[in-house]
Amino acid sequence: MTPVSIYPVPGLPEIGRDAPLANLILEGINALGMSLEAGDVVVITQKVISKAEGQVRRLDAVRPSARAKEIASRIAYDPRHVEVILSESVRVVREAPRVLITETRHGFVCANAGVDRSNTGGVELVVLLPERPDESAQRLREALVTASGVEIGVVISDSFGRPWREGQVNVAIGAAGVVALRDYRGDRDPDGYQLQGTELGVVDEIASAGELVMGKLDRVPVALIRGAAVSGDGRVHDLLRDPATDLFR
Amino acid sequence: MTPVSIYPVPGLPEIGRDAPLANLILEGINALGMSLEAGDVVVITQKVISKAEGQVRRLDAVRPSARAKEIASRIAYDPRHVEVILSESVRVVREAPRVLITETRHGFVCANAGVDRSNTGGVELVVLLPERPDESAQRLREALVTASGVEIGVVISDSFGRPWREGQVNVAIGAAGVVALRDYRGDRDPDGYQLQGTELGVVDEIASAGELVMGKLDRVPVALIRGAAVSGDGRVHDLLRDPATDLFR
Numbered sequence: 001m002t003p004v005s006i007y008p009v010p011g012l013p014e015i016g017r018d019a020p021l022a023n024l025i026l027e028g029i030n031a032l033g034m035s036l037e038a039g040d041v042v043v044i045t046q047k048v049i050s051k052a053e054g055q056v057r058r059l060d061a062v063r064p065s066a067r068a069k070e071i072a073s074r075i076a077y078d079p080r081h082v083e084v085i086l087s088e089s090v091r092v093v094r095e096a097p098r099v100l101i102t103e104t105r106h107g108f109v110c111a112n113a114g115v116d117r118s119n120t121g122g123v124e125l126v127v128l129l130p131e132r133p134d135e136s137a138q139r140l141r142e143a144l145v146t147a148s149g150v151e152i153g154v155v156i157s158d159s160f161g162r163p164w165r166e167g168q169v170n171v172a173i174g175a176a177g178v179v180a181l182r183d184y185r186g187d188r189d190p191d192g193y194q195l196q197g198t199e200l201g202v203v204d205e206i207a208s209a210g211e212l213v214m215g216k217l218d219r220v221p222v223a224l225i226r227g228a229a230v231s232g233d234g235r236v237h238d239l240l241r242d243p244a245t246d247l248f249r
Numbered sequence: 250m251t252p253v254s255i256y257p258v259p260g261l262p263e264i265g266r267d268a269p270l271a272n273l274i275l276e277g278i279n280a281l282g283m284s285l286e287a288g289d290v291v292v293i294t295q296k297v298i299s300k301a302e303g304q305v306r307r308l309d310a311v312r313p314s315a316r317a318k319e320i321a322s323r324i325a326y327d328p329r330h331v332e333v334i335l336s337e338s339v340r341v342v343r344e345a346p347r348v349l350i351t352e353t354r355h356g357f358v359c360a361n362a363g364v365d366r367s368n369t370g371g372v373e374l375v376v377l378l379p380e381r382p383d384e385s386a387q388r389l390r391e392a393l394v395t396a397s398g399v400e401i402g403v404v405i406s407d408s409f410g411r412p413w414r415e416g417q418v419n420v421a422i423g424a425a426g427v428v429a430l431r432d433y434r435g436d437r438d439p440d441g442y443q444l445q446g447t448e449l450g451v452v453d454e455i456a457s458a459g460e461l462v463m464g465k466l467d468r469v470p471v472a473l474i475r476g477a478a479v480s481g482d483g484r485v486h487d488l489l490r491d492p493a494t495d496l497f498r
Contacts, residue, residue: 003475004461005252094496101496109413159449163412163497164358166488167430167450169457171414181416200408200460201416208418209458211449212253212477226252228461239415247343247350248412248497 002227007032008213009042009222017054022143025222034224036148041225042140043210046158046173047116047127048221049136055128057084075100081117084126088113093249104129107240108173109249110160130156133174134235141176153177153231157207163248170211172203172236179203180234201239202230251476256281257462258291258471266303271392274471283473285397290474291389292459295407295422296365296376297470298385304377306333324349330366333375337362342498353378356489357422358498359409379405382423383484390425402426402480406456412497419460421452421485428452429483450488451479 009028015021025042029035036042050056064072064079068086072079075095082100086092089102093109104113106129114129130136133156141154156174161167172180184198210223243249258277264270274291278284285291299305313321313328317335321328324344331349335341338351342358353362355378363378379385382405390403405423410416421429433447459472492498 003254003256004458005254006458007252096496099496159447164490164495165420165450165453166490167448167453169450169453198408199416201414201418202461204414204416204418205457205460208454209253209255209461211454212451212458212479230461241413241415246413247345247348 004209004225004227006209006213007034007224007226008220009224010220012048012221015048015051017052017056019052021048021052021140022147025144026147028222029224032224036144036150036152036224037226038150038152039226039229039231040150041153041155041178041206041228041230042144043155043157043207043214043223043225044140045214045221046114046129046133046156049130049133049140049156049174050127053130053136055130057126057128059084059124059126071095071100081112081115081126084128085113085115088115088128103243103249106133106173107237107243108160110158114158114173129158129173134176134237135174137174138176151177151231155203155206155210157210159211170204170207170214172207175203175234175236177231178206178234179230179232180236180238203234203236203239206230253458253474253476255458255462256283256473256475257469258473259469261297261470264297264300266301266305268301270297270301270389271396274393275396277471278473281473285393285399285401285473286475287399287401288475288478288480289399290402290404290427290455290477290479291393292404292406292456292463292472292474293389294463294470295363295378295382295405298379298382298389298405298423299376302379302385304379306375306377308333308373308375320344320349330361330364330375333377334362334364337364337377352492352498355382355422356486356492357409359407363407363422378407378422383425383486384423386423387425400426400480404452404455404459406459408460419453419456419463421456424452424483424485426480427455427483428479428481429485429487452483452485452488455479 011028059080062080064083068083069079072082094101137154157170159168180203182200182202214220260277308329311329313332317332318328321331343350386403406419408417429452431449431451463469
């Protein structure tokens with residue numbers, strides 16, 4: 001039985017704007033003594049994509065608005081950080097001391113709109129999410145397919161917290177060439193009982209699986225997943241719940 | 250570089266009460282031409298554990314209370330199913346047409362208190378969650394360690410929905426012999442910036458990774474994960490958020 005295998009891809013340097021990510025990833029895979037095969041999935045952390053796209057801001061150039069100062073004062077945050085978070089958000093979902101959960105322009109609900117101060121090439125910088133992460137994944141996929149000659153998938157991952165459970169988990173924020181949702185509704189179990197409401201967020205499970213070889217601190221920002229049988233044409237945008245029917249917004 | 254490998258474990262029959270799960274799992278692993286090695290993790294779906302523990306109820310023996318009938322009428326559910334859900338719950342978190350999200354006796358927040366009608370050995374049966382899933386995992390772990398002579402981990406998984414995103418994902422409801430939360434707080438990134446609030450729910454990522462080889466409908470209810478370096482002594486109970494500080498309860 002062929003397993004699903006997850007390889008940490010080594011060797012990516014500190015990433016700057018317009019870094020040739022596809023080439024760097026292929027070099028890392030070569031360093032493993034491997035090459036891309038059809039059906040492989042490359043999982044890459046959001047921070048690498050964002051840096052390559054120039055989604056980095058200097059905090060000392062940010063002028064916080066009155067609203068940012070007010071929220072920052074209530075939750076004990078840097079008002080410049082809050083300003084950038086608000087600029088990336090369409091609404092604040094929850095605030096509490098040291099916690100700011102917003103809905104981003106993309107439709108993600110997450111802490112700090114995904115705007116991260118850690119591991120940025122400088123303490124006074126922040127890294128934003130990519131502007132259109134599904135398109136970022138598609139561009140990287142096309143570059144990898146062109147360079148390798150095989151059809152593969154790309155998943156851009158980020159660590160999000162969730163209600164009710166401690167601990168962040170890796171979820172997908174962008175994808176290309178993979179299934180996003182797998183729909184079992186209408187299937188019947190072995191006893192003939194029709195499954196109700198069973199859709200699996202496969203693309204998020206791929207992102208979580210990738211994290212098992214990544215470690216935090218982005219020292220291994222790329223994972224290669226082989227054998228998962230998840231080829232498809234899903235987008236992460238497809239699994240964002242309609243705010244009008246969301247029970248927790 | 251050794252990858253993390255995830256194998257679907259074949260051959261588990263329909264599981265009845267007191268089924269010898271450890272032996273059946275070891276036979277399935279043998280059928281792969283493999284044997285357990287130190288550090289392996291066995292991921293097993295909740296339904297198999299629950300059936301082996303007799304956590305099955307006949308709906309025709311359930312007398313719904315007035316409250317169950319009232320909720321069932323509002324949300325268009327079977328009142329007997331609602332009765333069982335309420336009996337497993339400490340509070341209703343949200344209700345909507347065809348949706349009932351509760352906090353279970355264990356502290357999980359999930360649809361239907363995890364009480365599932367599909368794939369139960371008969372349409373008129375429901376399967377409840379294990380009474381104490383961390384202890385269930387620990388018992389299975391001890392049986393596997395005794396039989397195999399190597400230290401391994403066990404994760405009991407179930408598919409939970411989540412706010413904001415369509416699609417269920419596999420999460421852990423019980424665990425033994427593995428890390429549950431991995432704490433990066435206090436670590437510093439390569440630029441010396443101290444990471445804040447970064448804990449990873451590793452045990453849930455293990456459960457999600459296992460799902461990649463399982464398929465729904467429980468046709469492959471066991472996965473073997475090798476090479477993940479997640480040995481530890483965590484429990485799923487450790488990552489249930491304190492309801493008093495939860496922003497979404």
